[in-house]
Structures are given as C-alpha cells and as structure tokens.
Amino acid sequence: MSSDNSLSHTRWNCKYHIVFIPKYRRKIVYGKLRRDIGAILRRLCDMKDVEIIEAHAMPDHIHMLVKIPPKMSVSYFMGYLKGKSSLMIHDRHANLKYNHGNRTFWAKGYYVSTVGLNEKTIAKYFREQEAEDRLRDNMTKREYVDPFKDK
Numbered sequence: 001m002s003s004d005n006s007l008s009h010t011r012w013n014c015k016y017h018i019v020f021i022p023k024y025r026r027k028i029v030y031g032k033l034r035r036d037i038g039a040i041l042r043r044l045c046d047m048k049d050v051e052i053i054e055a056h057a058m059p060d061h062i063h064m065l066v067k068i069p070p071k072m073s074v075s076y077f078m079g080y081l082k083g084k085s086s087l088m089i090h091d092r093h094a095n096l097k098y099n100h101g102n103r104t105f106w107a108k109g110y111y112v113s114t115v116g117l118n119e120k121t122i123a124k125y126f127r128e129q130e131a132e133d134r135l136r137d138n139m140t141k142r143e144y145v146d147p148f149k150d151k
Helices: 033-047 074-092 095-100 119-139
Strands: 015-020 051-057 062-067 111-115
Touching (some): 015 074, 033 051, 033 074
Antiparallel strands (some): 015 062, 015 111
C-alpha cells in the first residue's frame, strides 16, 4: 500500500474531501485572488504536514482532497486553515477590508467527507499484516525451559 503513511507503530491513510466557501458566497475566488489563495492554502498545509492530493478553486467555493495525519482532527485543521488564510489574504489584499467588511473572508462552517478504501485494499492489508506478524514471530522465537519442571 504505497499510498499509506507510517509512524513507528501505525499505518495511516486518512483522506478527506473538504468544501468551504467565502462569506456570503461572493464570487471572488476565481478572480485575481485565485492564484494567491492557492499559494496561501498550499503553504499552510505544508506547515501542518497535510498533503494536498487535489484542489480546485470554483467561482464561489474551494474543493480540497487532503491527507490529514491522524494526530490532528479535521476541525482543528479547518479552524487553522480558514483562520490563518483569512488573515494572510487580507494582508496581501488590503482593499478587501473596505469592500467586504472586517478581516473575515470565509463563511462559518465547511463540508467534510471521508474517502474510504475498497475491500480489496483492506484484504491485502490483512494478508500483509498476517505475513509480517508470522515473520516477526519466527525471528523472535525462543525456547524457554522451565528449570523447576521435572523432565
């Protein structure tokens, strides 16, 4: 399973489809802000070790397929992503504050859905895990003799 990441005792593949929108669904994502928003979102994801598998900026919403480590909750990541990106967008484009009010750029809330594995991938993982456990058991197998037991 080459798409899996691993830690010392964990294999993980946590993919999420996330959709979020600008406040009042303003159609400003597709304009001159599109390139800046993409760069900001990529930078913020890199800072949190979140892999962007695919992302699309639509006129009034953002679609992202991301791989979030299991140590981080989706709600924490989205709060971080929307909060920091809003501040960075307003820093780069000061006129937004006058056109659209205070420093809020994204609407409250978001949509998230998990992206699951198919049955064949899970079965393959079970087979590999069983073979790995057997190999590990053979490598560490020792015969223990009870010194107090009569032979």
